Amino acid sequence: MAIEPMSLNTARIKNRIIGDHASIQEALKLMDKLGCKLLLVFRGEHFHSLVSIGDVQRAIIKGKEMTTPVGEILRKNIRMGKFSDPKEFLHAEMKKFRMEFMPIVDAQGQLADVVFWEDIFIDLDIESLTTLDVPVVIMAGGRGVRLKPITNVIPKALIPLGDKPIIEHIVDRFARKGVKNFHISVNYKKELIQQYFQEIPNRLYSVSYFEESSPLGTAGSLHLLKEALNQTFIVTNCDILIDDDYPSILEYHKSNRNELTVVASIKNYSIPYGILEVGNESLLKSIREKPELSFFINAGMYILEPHLLKEVPVNKFYNITELISSMLESGRRVGVYPVSDGSWVDVGDWTEYNKASRRLGFGEIGG
Numbered sequence: 001m002a003i004e005p006m007s008l009n010t011a012r013i014k015n016r017i018i019g020d021h022a023s024i025q026e027a028l029k030l031m032d033k034l035g036c037k038l039l040l041v042f043r044g045e046h047f048h049s050l051v052s053i054g055d056v057q058r059a060i061i062k063g064k065e066m067t068t069p070v071g072e073i074l075r076k077n078i079r080m081g082k083f084s085d086p087k088e089f090l091h092a093e094m095k096k097f098r099m100e101f102m103p104i105v106d107a108q109g110q111l112a113d114v115v116f117w118e119d120i121f122i123d124l125d126i127e128s129l130t131t132l133d134v135p136v137v138i139m140a141g142g143r144g145v146r147l148k149p150i151t152n153v154i155p156k157a158l159i160p161l162g163d164k165p166i167i168e169h170i171v172d173r174f175a176r177k178g179v180k181n182f183h184i185s186v187n188y189k190k191e192l193i194q195q196y197f198q199e200i201p202n203r204l205y206s207v208s209y210f211e212e213s214s215p216l217g218t219a220g221s222l223h224l225l226k227e228a229l230n231q232t233f234i235v236t237n238c239d240i241l242i243d244d245d246y247p248s249i250l251e252y253h254k255s256n257r258n259e260l261t262v263v264a265s266i267k268n269y270s271i272p273y274g275i276l277e278v279g280n281e282s283l284l285k286s287i288r289e290k291p292e293l294s295f296f297i298n299a300g301m302y303i304l305e306p307h308l309l310k311e312v313p314v315n316k317f318y319n320i321t322e323l324i325s326s327m328l329e330s331g332r333r334v335g336v337y338p339v340s341d342g343s344w345v346d347v348g349d350w351t352e353y354n355k356a357s358r359r360l361g362f363g364e365i366g367g
Helices: 024-034 055-061 087-097 164-173 191-199 222-227 246-255 307-310 320-329 350-359
Strands: 018-019 038-043 044-051 101-105 109-115 136-139 181-186 207-211 235-236 241-242 260-269 272-280 284-289 294-304 333-338 344-346
Touching: 018 024, 024 038, 024 055, 024 260, 024 333, 044 055, 044 101, 055 101, 055 246, 087 101, 087 109, 087 284, 101 181, 101 246, 136 164, 136 191, 136 222, 136 350, 164 181, 164 191, 164 241, 181 191, 181 222, 181 284, 207 222, 207 344, 241 294, 246 294, 246 333, 260 320, 294 333, 307 320, 320 333
Parallel strands: 018 038, 136 181, 136 235, 181 207, 260 333
Antiparallel strands: 038 044, 101 109, 235 294, 241 344, 260 294, 272 284
């Protein structure tokens, strides 16, 4: 049976339309606002193409500015359906390529309908269709001083976010991708973390622990894994969540032959003033009215090659940024993989925790 035409006069479709003249920055903002990763691109009044979060990320990685028009980063070929296509074919294509939606075009190539993933695959998570076969290290040994007073009682990793602690949200996101092996760095109130995971029924992954004898920073305890890890691995802080395509991040890391890759959130800041560019003798060169600036923020997730574990000093306070700085000084390959601001959740202090909790639909518990 083929798709039947429907009215395009629906908010779900209209909200996902962006003009080809809009900037990469505007596309990211719209994706974050809607919580989606795919948009319909129009040229004037007519459907023109699709732009995905992957298109945007690849453009940024290639050095495109955030002000670059979306029309300049579009793929030459996109997947579209026709009314004559059987539903089974369209659904199979959507599943094969993990499409949030499939545009349906008429005989003139104009948009006539859109088929959405959630209407077809009601009980199937689109992100569960990709797999990730690497170990994940979660750094959970800190005292969480910025989240006192609750961290006087429980470790930061066990602070609830909705009906689960932060660390279980992190593990679940990786486990849905097929990750089977987790290594958790523990120190402060370690027994509570270990007991919590012991009591999770029917989990399909293993958890091992490596203990700091004293606080060693964001990377100091990694030397304890020198014998345990002999393949590419992921390191994440225990107070961040990232909603992105993890296999694509790993593919970027491997295809670029990086020794280390930093995941970065793209933060946009609006300056409510005119910015003056001043030259020699304090002469005005130009004025930028209320510019919007973009920055790459360290999101607290990294991909590392195993030989780097030998470069972490033994029993010394050592942050992962020190390792990165050392590598940069030697001219080694450190990559940056961009994710949108809306894909990154930071719960490291009460201000950010409450913002994240509201954004995810949970309540506030601290402040």
